[in-house]
Amino acid sequence: MSVPPGVTPKDFSDAIKRWQEALGAEWVFTSDEDIDLYRDPYSPVWHEQEEPIASAAVAPDGVEQIQAVVRIANQYKIPLWTISTGKNLGYGGSAPLLGGSVVLDLKRMNRVLEVNDKNHYALVEPGVSYFDLYRYIQDHKLKVWIDPPDPGWGSPMGNSLERGGGYTPMHDHFDAVCGMEVVLPDGELMRTGMGALPGAKTWQQYKYGFGPYIQGAFSQSSLGIVTKMGVWLYPEPEAYLLGTVMVWKRNDVIPLVEIFTELVSSGTMRGCTTVASPLWLGLPDPELDTLRAGGSVTAMEEYGRRKGIPYWSIPLPFYGPAKVVAAQWEYAKKKCSSIPGVTFQDGPSYRFPLNADDLAKVRDPVQIGIPSLQIFGLLPPQSRGHIGFSPIVPMDGQALIDAFSLFDSIHRELGWGRAVLTTLTSFPRAIVIIDLFPVEKDVEKNRKMRELYRRLIKEAAARGWGEYRTHTTFMGDISNTYSFNNHALRRFHETVKDAVDPNGILSPGKCGIWPKRMRKAEA
Numbered sequence: 001m002s003v004p005p006g007v008t009p010k011d012f013s014d015a016i017k018r019w020q021e022a023l024g025a026e027w028v029f030t031s032d033e034d035i036d037l038y039r040d041p042y043s044p045v046w047h048e049q050e051e052p053i054a055s056a057a058v059a060p061d062g063v064e065q066i067q068a069v070v071r072i073a074n075q076y077k078i079p080l081w082t083i084s085t086g087k088n089l090g091y092g093g094s095a096p097l098l099g100g101s102v103v104l105d106l107k108r109m110n111r112v113l114e115v116n117d118k119n120h121y122a123l124v125e126p127g128v129s130y131f132d133l134y135r136y137i138q139d140h141k142l143k144v145w146i147d148p149p150d151p152g153w154g155s156p157m158g159n160s161l162e163r164g165g166g167y168t169p170m171h172d173h174f175d176a177v178c179g180m181e182v183v184l185p186d187g188e189l190m191r192t193g194m195g196a197l198p199g200a201k202t203w204q205q206y207k208y209g210f211g212p213y214i215q216g217a218f219s220q221s222s223l224g225i226v227t228k229m230g231v232w233l234y235p236e237p238e239a240y241l242l243g244t245v246m247v248w249k250r251n252d253v254i255p256l257v258e259i260f261t262e263l264v265s266s267g268t269m270r271g272c273t274t275v276a277s278p279l280w281l282g283l284p285d286p287e288l289d290t291l292r293a294g295g296s297v298t299a300m301e302e303y304g305r306r307k308g309i310p311y312w313s314i315p316l317p318f319y320g321p322a323k324v325v326a327a328q329w330e331y332a333k334k335k336c337s338s339i340p341g342v343t344f345q346d347g348p349s350y351r352f353p354l355n356a357d358d359l360a361k362v363r364d365p366v367q368i369g370i371p372s373l374q375i376f377g378l379l380p381p382q383s384r385g386h387i388g389f390s391p392i393v394p395m396d397g398q399a400l401i402d403a404f405s406l407f408d409s410i411h412r413e414l415g416w417g418r419a420v421l422t423t424l425t426s427f428p429r430a431i432v433i434i435d436l437f438p439v440e441k442d443v444e445k446n447r448k449m450r451e452l453y454r455r456l457i458k459e460a461a462a463r464g465w466g467e468y469r470t471h472t473t474f475m476g477d478i479s480n481t482y483s484f485n486n487h488a489l490r491r492f493h494e495t496v497k498d499a500v501d502p503n504g505i506l507s508p509g510k511c512g513i514w515p516k517r518m519r520k521a522e523a
């Protein structure tokens, strides 16, 4: 058994004993076999010296047990790394950022505390997965939708705190959070927003409470352990309609994204979608590969027309009353008709509730609030895992052309071949570019991948594009790029961190924020 950095073996074994007394010995894990389960299967530093491996894991079942864990950790200055369902694949899994940390595993706290289908919210504990919440809603015949990300085995808690996303109108998950209960680093229990008012009647309905809005300080954060969270749900709509807009010239993306932005900002289109280039994503074809590697734009466009593959496409999902979604799609088509040569595809569309036969035919269940694991079946069979480089660029067609061509040229320059690039419109007014690359069980390939990733971070930052979320391996690199005025933002985060967590026990290094005793001079 390893020990946390800076902790003596004697202190660590005393702490383990005290955790065993507080939680029951069966909920304190120290064997290599158990610790292995908390390693990150998608780690880009797999089997290297830097791979951060936990020293132990503890699994409390309730707020008081969490408080006991935290108080003991403070006494011995033992770093903890909190997970809810621990499925954070692509971003660190359930492994800590700092090797030797103790994983605080909240999976046992899996109670759905409330679902309200008149006011459209839920109150959940950390270990509730999207599958659990969906099942609860179905069992109780409630008329609300959840908004799952692609894999349904994660949690509203972990995914929302990481500012993850799904597809329905509630797709910006942190935006849908309303009210938290938090164990602070000293073991104190706090409620945010209206939850600070004893007997509050609107904890899950009104986010802001009174005074500074503090909820955001617990997202992508190391300031607290969230033990309850309110999540806004979507009232089951009457209808869903997907309409796809396709344009055939490279520069058509400029007017297309301008129209799309108006549809998003006005609330005409409220789901999350992708502005993608099917020509760039298309199946390997030697002719297309040659064109992608250096053919002219006109030759690519000509190829696309010949093969029936649009240069760009945007599927537009609409949710709401049947007449309204039909009118929204008509409006979108009318606006896009100003682009010469634009084509449209209607459907699929559904009316709710779906009967069992219709349900079985649904191709993309997450689009209509049904959790699934089918995404794993869509990955290449040889895939061992992936991580994504995901910078935020303006919702602007020229920015997309520039970013795609820059990232593709970096991939090629470093010997990776063409980049597989797509986007997500998870946030209004900006676009997330998704540049996915494989993680291998091969130390040398992973080293090269890290070189590529770090180069992308640097080149993107030089153009004013920053990442919205990243794997633990790159959190320091990305934090370094958010450096306005000599890292004023990070210095502020460090001041807050030192004040609320003076022993530096919660998630050291998360998003580049280290407690004072571990802080190094950053670049």
Ligand SMILES: Cc1cc2nc3c(=O)[nH]c(=O)nc-3n(C[C@H](O)[C@H](O)[C@H](O)COP(=O)(O)OP(=O)(O)OC[C@H]3O[C@@H](n4cnc5c(N)ncnc54)[C@H](O)[C@@H]3O)c2cc1C
Binding pocket: 082, 083, 084, 085, 086, 087, 088, 089, 090, 091, 092, 093, 094, 106, 126, 149, 150, 151, 153, 154, 155, 156, 157, 158, 159, 161, 162, 163, 164, 165, 166, 224, 225, 226, 227, 375, 376, 507, 510
């Ligand atoms: C194929 C594939 C597809 C994916 N698709 C999506 C997608 O569509 N959308 C998306 O957003 N993600 C996606 N992901 C990434 C990831 O799988 C999900 O975001 C997943 O929901 C995160 O895992 P989790 O919910 O179990 O969170 P956890 O692993 O439990 O937590 C994530 C992090 O949040 C913090 N945290 C967790 N709980 C607490 C707490 N109680 N208090 C304080 N801090 C806490 C910790 O830092 C923790 O490391 C995908 C991954 C893969 C492999």
